[in-house]
Amino acid sequence: MSEILTYLGKDEEYEVYELFFGPNHPGMSGNFSYILTVDGHTIKKVSPDPGLLHRGFEKLVERRLWLQNIALIPRICVPEPDINEMVYSTAIEKLCHIDVPLRASYIRTIVLEMARLSAFLFGFGGIGGTTGLYTASYWSISDRDYLLDLFEWLTGARVYHMYILPGGVRRDLPNGWTEKLKETIDYLQKRLNEYDRLIYNNPLVIKRLKGLGKIEKELAIEYGITGPNLKATGVKYDIRKMVPYAAYDKIDFDIPSQNEGDGLARAIQRREEFQLSLDIIRKALKDIPDGPVRANMPNPLKFKVPKGEVYVKIESARGEHAYYIVSDGGDKPYRMAVRGGSYTAGLILAQKVLVGCRIEDVALWMATMDICPPDFDR
């Protein structure tokens, strides 16, 4: 239907021209492409060309053991890899009915929120980079490194952590790590004021973002938009609150939401969620109990998952990140389907919302929607 919506008449063909937006375009986040049919400065038609990051995860996981896959799946989503481990582990735990120790749940919560923070910081940088406010991206990306350092300390890797395993987490928190995390959280809290001054209170940023790619509540639900983008339209829905996982049901927090559904609302929503993540980490650090960090698990090589299927979703920085996992009782997953947070936004909603926008809005729209191509390329 979107094809019909953006159908171009024969007589218009002289008036339009095509513009390739990506893959090697500075405004494109990741390896992805929109082919824009433009009339003057206004976009008439958007055709996405995904698949440039396709690795065939859904096939590859079928060839590996249940636990081997832990090494593979973080690579599905690069800016925020922990969510994959979490979804996968949760799915296995649900299928096998494994109970995760409470301390492990809390650690998972902290790690996930840290990953969210780093994804949001990337998002700040995205708004900076696409609007020409490069200072913001320089700052936010270097601030993100404080979090990556903590990850490195905790897991041994900066980006792909492979830390959350079925049954718990790989290791306990090292000595002194918690204090350092608290310091970092306080530092980020302090920096948030600077970001407010630089980005969210900047009249020009507001001017650019206001009314950008406005999405109505109904349209968002119809198109399967989730996460901060949905909350920015006024639907107060958060998986962490409504279908809790990890230790979110034990932590008390409120979901922020906006009403406008435009670029500004989405940006502010992300800023609010940044604050929320800081708060959640603080609370989690306060409440974290002692105890084991991993349930007893069988030998990974002989580990089998009972027959069944489950759809597990968690709240990522881009929305609902979910796996549909089917097990035939064997030692390998029988089928795993990935539903990335920005699948619908990047591939389908873009065709509708970007029509009528301007060329300069595409990159900014992608930044405010936080579109991550690996999500839908898999």
Place this chain on the structure above:
Amino acid sequence: MIIGLLFYGIILSFLALFVRKKYNFLRWIIFSFYIFLTLFLTITIGKDSTYFETFNLISILNFDLSLNFRITPLGWLFTLFTTLLLFLTSIFSIVKNKNEDAERLINFFWFILIISNTGLFLADDLFTLFIFWELIGISSYFVISPGWVSSFRAVNYYFIFSIICSFFMFSGIMILYEGTGTFSIQKNVLYFISLFENSPLNAIFVAISLIIGFFVKSALFPFHIWPAQAHAKAPDDFSSVLSGIIIKYGLYRTILFFIPLFLFIKEYPVNHIMVNNIPLFSHILAWSGAITSIIATFLAIESNDMKKLAAYSTVANMGYITTALFSLSSFGIAGAIFHTINHAIFKTAIFLSIAAVKYRTHETQMHKLGGMAYKMPVTFLTFLLAIISAAGIPPLNGYVSKWMIYQGLLSSKFPFLTLAIFLSSTGAFMYLFRALHSIFLGQLPEKFDNVKEVPFLMQIPMYILMFLMVSIGIFPQFVINLINSVLTSYNISNINIKNSMIFSPLSGIDSVKVFLAFTGSFILAFILYLIGKPRKHVQPLDTYTAGQDPADFNLTRELYHFAYKFYGPFEHMFDSFRTDTKEFYDSIERKINEIGGYFRDFQSGSIRGTIYTFMLSFVLIIIYWWLL
């Protein structure tokens, strides 16, 4: 000699009527020859001669009706450049119209127009002026509308405006005649000046009736719409005449009447309202020029039809000229006259190159063109030099006159007029570049792969125009000396010029040095170019497509050319203003159609109907005169 020339011309034009359609080009060769003869004679007579000629038409009692011709510096200057440009256009037309199935009658009218041109500028009395003025009006009417319907509506605009113009002009002349009893321009101008002292009400009526013709002919606000309609629909080679020459007639007449008047008032400002040391009326006129230039600039930025764009550009230039002229400083007046000449040259160049493109592609919508420069380099160069000149960029001719206009405006302290000219001048750069890009650069559509450069005979005028633009830009002294003699004849202080160095009250420029600075820089650039590693030529579609292979997406060159709505969002800034203006003009158009409707009832044939309308109005004017 002038009368002989005119007679000879009339004979030739009748002869040309009998040339068979197959030998269409022969007709144009005759024209070119005739114009060349005029040019030759103009040059031989020389600007300083006190040449006078008279030809008695009728003489009843003591009422002499004769055609009088006199060479004045201004008239001579105008004759010179208009004839030169007509000559170039006619050479261009030889090939262009070879296969045109234009009516013989139209060629006849065109010829009449060419003859009248000389007559108009050399006329010594108001009667002669009016006769040739009307001849030009009627003949250009027939040339613009060579019988097909599409151009008919456009031409109606032009013609209705012409009628209004003639009506007022005639009544003005008659009032003056009543006072002086003679048609002599000099005497009438003096009378006109004294009329301002004696009976200001009458004088203002005369002034308005004379100036309205100027407003209409020179397309000043609020009459700035007709050129876009008429130019866009006129034959391509005639557009250049319309834009380069015909639009200047009003200006010529205005200089004739109003400059002496305003200079007089400026000198003896007793009993007159003065603003900034110039008469209020002059100030208003200067402002109307500024407003015209701004509005026309924005209209040009919006237009997508290349002929319309160039036509609006003409209007904008008329705006500058008016503003400069009525700033009444010597630099202003000299700049205005100089810019008139320059504008005629570069606008002819622009229209000829547009005509060349249209000759090969039959397309005037700019977004459907593109990449013509790769196929038509000479046309492209002409257009490029013309737009450099039009945008007033050194070192071509446009900048000298624009610089003089600025000196004039700034030295007589008109901040906002200067600003208006700055604004429209930058705007000129915007729309001219847009035309350059959309027509000549960017991607060449596949359907124009077989387009060739125009025939050599058509290139000749382009070469000459290029030469003129460059040489006037480097050595403006030759033209400025001619203008100085015009200034002398109006008792205005001359432009201080020493070789190529022009001194103004504010500063001075040496155009040779400006040219040398540019040449030197270009040589520097060229040396750097040679130092750098060699460049490789690549195919047009081998461009940055963000990594995508264009072949995968069936990308055609046509689909990779950005030309439509070039300044879209910028144009949208003026949306509310535009709708208001459009409504205003639509209502005027409805009114005109309504009035036209009455006359259509009066006579069924529409072209003839308008002519009868004209005659009727003529009678009405005479009655009006008697009543007065």
Place this chain on the structure above:
Amino acid sequence: MNQKELIEYIKNNFKGIENIKSIDEKQFSITVQKERIINILSFLKLSNFKELALITAVDWIKEEKIEVVYILFSYEYEQQLIVKTYIDRQEPSIESIKNLWEIATMYERDVHEFFGIDFIGNDDKRPLILHNWKDIPPLRKDFDSLKYSNTIFGKFKKDKE
């Protein structure tokens, strides 16, 4: 409505459900006949299952069946619903639901590419992700990824430098 009531409600109001099963307290699955798929989905959409989260498929090679899975979600009941149907593996085809959810166009195109399922009514069968694919759809169970990779990318084992 909690899950139990919801299951009851669906059972009572829609005939032809083969199997309905709770997975956990927020999630349950329905299996229907292939022919009934549009009916059940439109019924569910009207019963507030407004979000179509995913369309995917599972290749049950032993049973010679392909399972098409529609994952829905309701913001009202906060329930995830997995709607399943089985189609023939040799000539897999099913009615398209692009008129129910516009986004299904892209999901169906995706599933068509990876499983070779023909969605009747969805004419957009242009390749979306894969480049110049000539083999059997890659997510079929009988497609051997390693062999494929070795054949095409591992041809030049020897280092030529």
Place this chain on the structure above:
Amino acid sequence: MMNNYIVRFLIGSLTSIILGLLYMGIGRKFIARIRRCYAGPFYQSFIDVIKLFSKHSISHHWIMDFGIMMGFSGIIATVIFLPIGNFYVFPDMKGNLIIIMYFMTIGYLGMAMGVSASGNPNSPIGIGRALALMIGYEIPFALAVILLIFANGSSLLYNIIQTQQGSIYNWNLLKYPFAFIGTIIALQGMLGEQPFDAMIAPAEIASGPMVELSGKFLGFGFLQHASQIFLETGIITAMFLGGGTIIGFFTKQLFLYLLTLSIASVFPRFRFEDGVKFFWTIPTSFVLFQLILFLIKR
């Protein structure tokens, strides 16, 4: 006589290029400090230019070569009319402001023509934006120029500088502060820095006009930008900061450039029509206010 001019010409053009590149390098270091990093050495821009000229390049048509050379020579030819400290290439035309304003456009025209001939739609989009912004910043700038010409009775920068000599209180900056503010904002647009960098906006149109420039053509673009920095800061230095001798002049230019960069580093970019609107409202009213004040006082 002729030799004399050639030497003067070379001094003028090379100074502008070298100093422009130097300012660029210093500017990059400066902006890096705002972004909490170091950036390369101050002579980085020189290395970049030499490297660019040592690279192979492509061209779609000879018009592209010609246009880009014309663009570069346009800017150099403009610099020739600028006072460099108290040095004038043409002693009889000491910085004619109107010539400078018009000569600048040939640089833009050449560049615009060259990149349009490359046939990439991104380039004309960028050029279109640049030209639209140009009509925006020309208004406040032209008003400031008109104001200064009225105040000095001359359109020569030389005379404008002369009246500012003596003490700092004679500077037009203090005499006409509002005009200075408006002009500084216009300078932001003239240099194409944020918030008015819509013409190159990499994230939107992949660096716009520069999209097809490679090797030496990009080198020309670099040199053109360098001279443009020198030229435009130079004009404003002469107009408002009292010109000065060589060292003073260059310091003031650098100060202006760094001021521009520090504004640029905390603002995102306007859409170009918003930029035009902004230029026509805020800076224009600043300068207009000053002009009216001046006219009333007179």
Place this chain on the structure above:
Amino acid sequence: MELYSTKKLKDEGFEQILNFFRKKSLWMLHYCTGCGAVELPPTMTSRWDMERFGMGPMATPRQADLLLITGYLSLKSLKRVIYTYEQMQNPKWVIALGSCPINGGIYYDSYSVINRLALYIPVDLSIEGCMPRPEAIIEGFIKLMKQIENGEAVGYKKYQENYKWYKQNQDSVLKREFPVLSGEEK
């Protein structure tokens, strides 16, 4: 099949002097081909500050000297990468980040990811690791700079020299006309 030429292709003479400037001003193409790109922003921005070495991201291949293959390359990307590489101007260099362009890495058995990049375009330097840390990336850059200074980074010359060989390899994966597994072998 055309043989791979191993002619000596070192830069000499005047080029050596120019290489000094080239190495100090490496402009990389802003193209994130894979997941390794996530470590590039830290490398570029304040913490590791790549600009110290005169490096910076560039918008289009025409302007860039350095093509970074940041990790695995899917077939679809490979086509774009080759197109981009051919649009870049000499001298140009390619750095492959991560293990995947060397032998497929973790995606060795994927039907979509190529295993060995050096078969399709000449790689001047590979930085191993999954993914390489910013320090490793910078180390790699410095190594490339040394190679350039010594005139050894001549991948682009190899490409010209062995264009047919490369083209054949590229075509064998990109332009196949038969199914790979059941189809006829070429």
